[in-house]
Amino acid sequence: MQRSLSLLKDLAGDKTLLIVEDDERVGEKLAQILSAFFKHIHRAETIANALNQYHIGRNNHEVMLILTDINLSNESGIDLTSQIKKVDPDQKVIAISGTEDRSVFVESIRCGVDRFILKPINHDELFDAIINVLQKIEYDLELKKSQQLLQDSKEYALKLLEEQDQFLKNAIHEIHTPLAVIITNIDLLRMNGIDNEFLNAIEAGSRIIQNSYEDMTYLMKRDRVSESVTTIDLVEYIHERVRYFTCIAEVNELTLSVRIGQPNLPLMKFNELKLSRLIDNTLSNAIKYSYRPGEINVTVGSRKGDLFFEIRNHGPLIKDKKKIFQRFHRESDHKGGYGLGLSIVAQICEEENVAIEISSTPVHGTSFRYIFENATLLQHNSPTMTLTKHSGATE
Secondary structure, three states: OHHHHHHHHHHHOOOEEEEEOOOHHHHHHHHHHHOOOOOEEEEEOOHHHHHHHHHHHHHOOOOEEEEEEOEEOOEEHHHHHHHHHHHOOOOEEEEEEOOOOHHHHHHHHHHOOOEEEEOOOOHHHHHHHHHHHHHHHHHHHHHHHHHHHHHHHHHHHHHHHHHHHHHHHHHHHHHHHHHHHHHHHHHHHHHOOOOOHHHHHHHHHHHHHHHHHHHHHHHHHHHHOOOOOEEEOHHHHHHHHHHHHHHHHHHOOEEEEEEEOOOOOOOEEEOHHHHHHHHHHHHHHHHHOOOOOEEEEEEEEEEOOEEEEEEEEOOOOOOOOOHHHOOOOOOOOOOOOOOOHHHHHHHHHHHHOEEEEEEEEOOOEEEEEEEEOOOEOOOOOOOOOOOOOOOOOOO
């Protein structure tokens, strides 16, 4: 008994009790018994008075329990319950009844009464009923807090995403003009016969920036990216992208090599912009995470009739093969970048039915293989282009 009273005091200590009883003596007795537990106790003898008291408490943000008699002279506690539940379906109501008429109980349940107490009132039953309903109130309050916390977290996350997208838009705008100026002046210097390690470093840096710029542009315009596909010679396209990244590799003491798995590989149908993002981001990552000096191997081939390309390097092992495709995730904070490249890769692969196979072992290094399912055309008879291997070029 003492334990129940202690629990009741803990549960009711910060709450308000509204007693609706038309018999003044009974109402006063209930208030006297329960005043030791509740923070506030209000009394009402009519539905109108009870509703007035309820709305005042609600406006004051009081957590309230209603204890009402079923028979209120010419009125009914069931009607009161029905009206209150229309305002707040979660409001808890305990009904006191002097009858065991089944129809009364059925109607009370239909209107939303949470618990019944039969007259004459037994103190233990009264306390047990109040404890039971107060525990439900506590549960509802905790649930609302959790839901609000979840909603707040969701809104905060959406706000962060909006800010990140705005950052990308601003970055694209700020990068475009100076990048174009740098690239144009590099070309002019090359045309004037200037070729030295300083110009090579500037060109490599500008191409790294350009790759990031193209990633950000793709993200901002992804909803407007043309879905048109073109006929592409994957071998030739790989060679072209490898040549583009050669100066970046050389500045980082790396060489790039291309190996063709089979002769006369078929052409493929694919979106060229998306293919460039797949190749460029994987090459960029391989350069970023390779040990120096070192070599990055690119393989193009066919498996079971499906074209594939694979990029392999030797560097730190991948810690989490799933997380690397998350937006803004970076395996190392020391390597720079925005953590956008592989999230773009994953998105494109999902959209275009490209399978990804990842391997990362101390012996064989890290490899990303992209398998283009059902993307090839009939084999063509033109010879495969090959280049002589040299530092930073292809073979």
